[in-house]
Amino acid sequence: MIEVRELTKRYGATTAVDRLSFTVAPGTVTGFLGPNGAGKSTTMRVLLGLDAAESGEALVNGGRYAALRRPMFEVGALLDAGAVHGGRRAIDHLGWLARSNGVSPRRAAEVLELVGLAGVARKRVGGFSLGMRQRLGVAAALLGDPGVLLFDEPVNGLDPDGVRWIRELMRSLAAEGRTVLISSHLMSEMELTADRLIVIGRGRLIADTSVRELADRFARGVRVRSPRPDELTAVLAAAGGRVEAEQGDALRVTGLDVAEIGDRAAAHGIPLHEVAAQSASLEEAYMELTADSAEFGSVTR
Amino acid sequence: MSEIGTGERRTGLPGGEAVTAHGPAADAAAAGAARAGGTWAGAIAAEWHKLRTVRSTAALAATIGAGFVLCLLWSLYASQYWDGLSAERRAKLTVAPPTQFLELILPVCGVVLGALTLTSEYATGMIRTTLTVLPRRLPLLVAKALAAAGGVFGAGLVALAAALVAGRAIAGGRPMPGFEGSLVEHLPHLVAVALTTAAITLMALGAAALLRSTAATITIGMGLMFVAPPVVRLLPAPWNDRIWWLLPTGFPNQIAPVPGSTAGDDGLPAPVAGALLVAYVAVMVGAGAYAFARRDA
Numbered sequence: 001m002i003e004v005r006e007l008t009k010r011y012g013a014t015t016a017v018d019r020l021s022f023t024v025a026p027g028t029v030t031g032f033l034g035p036n037g038a039g040k041s042t043t044m045r046v047l048l049g050l051d052a053a054e055s056g057e058a059l060v061n062g063g064r065y066a067a068l069r070r071p072m073f074e075v076g077a078l079l080d081a082g083a084v085h086g087g088r089r090a091i092d093h094l095g096w097l098a099r100s101n102g103v104s105p106r107r108a109a110e111v112l113e114l115v116g117l118a119g120v121a122r123k124r125v126g127g128f129s130l131g132m133r134q135r136l137g138v139a140a141a142l143l144g145d146p147g148v149l150l151f152d153e154p155v156n157g158l159d160p161d162g163v164r165w166i167r168e169l170m171r172s173l174a175a176e177g178r179t180v181l182i183s184s185h186l187m188s189e190m191e192l193t194a195d196r197l198i199v200i201g202r203g204r205l206i207a208d209t210s211v212r213e214l215a216d217r218f219a220r221g222v223r224v225r226s227p228r229p230d231e232l233t234a235v236l237a238a239a240g241g242r243v244e245a246e247q248g249d250a251l252r253v254t255g256l257d258v259a260e261i262g263d264r265a266a267a268h269g270i271p272l273h274e275v276a277a278q279s280a281s282l283e284e285a286y287m288e289l290t291a292d293s294a295e296f297g298s299v300t301r
Numbered sequence: 302m303s304e305i306g307t308g309e310r311r312t313g314l315p316g317g318e319a320v321t322a323h324g325p326a327a328d329a330a331a332a333g334a335a336r337a338g339g340t341w342a343g344a345i346a347a348e349w350h351k352l353r354t355v356r357s358t359a360a361l362a363a364t365i366g367a368g369f370v371l372c373l374l375w376s377l378y379a380s381q382y383w384d385g386l387s388a389e390r391r392a393k394l395t396v397a398p399p400t401q402f403l404e405l406i407l408p409v410c411g412v413v414l415g416a417l418t419l420t421s422e423y424a425t426g427m428i429r430t431t432l433t434v435l436p437r438r439l440p441l442l443v444a445k446a447l448a449a450a451g452g453v454f455g456a457g458l459v460a461l462a463a464a465l466v467a468g469r470a471i472a473g474g475r476p477m478p479g480f481e482g483s484l485v486e487h488l489p490h491l492v493a494v495a496l497t498t499a500a501i502t503l504m505a506l507g508a509a510a511l512l513r514s515t516a517a518t519i520t521i522g523m524g525l526m527f528v529a530p531p532v533v534r535l536l537p538a539p540w541n542d543r544i545w546w547l548l549p550t551g552f553p554n555q556i557a558p559v560p561g562s563t564a565g566d567d568g569l570p571a572p573v574a575g576a577l578l579v580a581y582v583a584v585m586v587g588a589g590a591y592a593f594a595r596r597d598a
Contacts, residue, residue: 045429045597045598048429048432048433048436049432049433049436050429050432050433050597050598051597051598052597065436066436066437067436068436069340069437070340070343071433071434071436072434077433079429079430079433080426080429082425082426083425083426083427083429083430084425084427084430085351085355085421085422085425085427086425087355087356087357088351088354088355089354092350092354095350095354096347096348096350096351096354097347097430097434099343099346099347099350100343100344100346100347100431100434100435101343101434101435102342102343140430
């Protein structure tokens with residue numbers, strides 16, 4: 001369980017996080033979305049006690065992170081996969097982490113196997129690819145077998161295999177009842193991974209919703225094609241739908257769902273060639289939501 | 302963490318295999334046992350493990366080893382030189398002690414290790430990982446201090462003792478000042494050198510916490526050790542001597558001079574030099590700790 005309440009964090013004159021509130025529930029993968037510079041990483045750093053907030057609170061399992069004595073048993077975090085000492089062997093990196101919290105050293109070998117790095121346990125981390133470092137970072141987060149997991153942009157720089165691996169891992173961790181928060185600036189990725197979405201922009205909450213709700217919110221009606229469009233228009237309008245003509249013989253219907261449209265058409269013996277619910281892709285929905293809040297927007301030509 | 306149900310956890314891998322993580326029951330038992338130890342013990346164990354597992358530590362150990370070899374060569378040279386001298390010149394001769402190269406090299410190692418202990422983590426960003434698993438900052442900094450200063454003190458003392466014993470064996474009973482006398486008489490000086498080295502390591506760590514930069518910390522440390530002394534000598538008397546005495550690299554000879562040498566005849570009284578050394582460490586580590594505890598990582 002993660003609770004963020006009225007959190008504000010400033011760096012000099014810049015307000016990175018502005019009265020942000022949200023909660024992340026166990027058993028789900030929650031996507032933490034926003035454009036670059038929206039305040040995702042800052043929020044995570046405050047959650048982990050690395051940065052001090054100006055006001056508000058960020059709680060993990062009901063308490064402040066900094067008060068945890070052995071945090072690895074409660075929270076696993078991967079902020080930056082590159083933040084490792086290149087001269088250290090993978091097993092030694094996990095070794096010092098395990099010792100810091102009194103995790104059994106045997107567990108280091110276990111998690112290395114879990115992330116598929118057992119074969120390179122004795123290799124120095126400096127020679128690892130970004131994908132291998134991400135896996136090592138995930139291994140580190142899982143060392144204490146924690147119930148809360150935070151990952152900052154875990155799929156950045158991964159190949160398709162790695163992306164799929166992270167996605168499946170996140171989903172299985174949530175299915176075990178853990179609280180999983182993943183930040184990303186890629187809606188397309190979260191669409192496949194997350195159950196819930198917290199969208200922020202310029203440090204403020206834009207949406208706290210489920211993937212499903214977001215898709216519904218940006219629904220664009222039903223596209224219908226029929227050889228008798230005029231008759232169909234009349235029938236659907238009588239049933240309470242709003243019908244607009246589109247290119248060719250296609251109609252866009254809002255206010256009626258696919259089943260209703262099919263039933264009405266059948267009742268009047270009107271043949272249908274196509275009935276398809278249309279929605280903005282989640283990518284578009286996300287772009288629309290965050291359009292005003294991109295920190296470094298490009299000039300539209 | 303116990304809100305998760307019973308049974309084994311299985312986590313899928315891309316290849317479709319599944320690897321069993323340990324179950325929550327076993328987990329709770331292991332965690333309970335592990336949690337019995339304190340935060341301090343964990344922090345110290347982690348920092349010591351970090352220190353042991355990077356190549357820069359091995360390089361520093363090799364440097365100390367090289368210092369030991371230089372000390373042996375010096376003892377050989379000094380013995381042969383002594384043999385060629387008349388009795389009259391022997392009486393006037395002051396010989397550098399058999400540990401002289403180590404006494405130069407150890408503070409350098411101290412500065413480098415004290416700096417790297419913290420700045421290497423800032424350079425890689427690993428400090429955030431460290432602070433995530435050990436959120437209590439003061440115990441963490443103390444653990445770093447103990448690992449670095451303790452390591453340098455131990456390695457330094459062993460190397461110094463070895464160089465002294467070997468040097469005396471090489472001198473083979475020649476009554477050279479700095480080589481003769483009982484081992485016990487030499488011990489205070491060796492401990493003073495090792496302690497000063499540990500203190501310099503701590504000062505470098507304090508500076509590293511303030512500066513967060515390897516280059517800046519090591520440059521300032523080296524400057525104070527190698528550039529400041531000749532500059533101080535250029536000052537008008539009596540300030541050249543007075544400030545010279547305040548430089549920590551000279552403290553070992555003021556706290557416990559080499560037996561038979563005249564190095565301790567002027568300079569600060571031993572207790573004053575010792576107190577100054579402690580004060581330097583307190584100020585540097587105190588300032589570093591204040592910054593480390595309060596600044597965003």
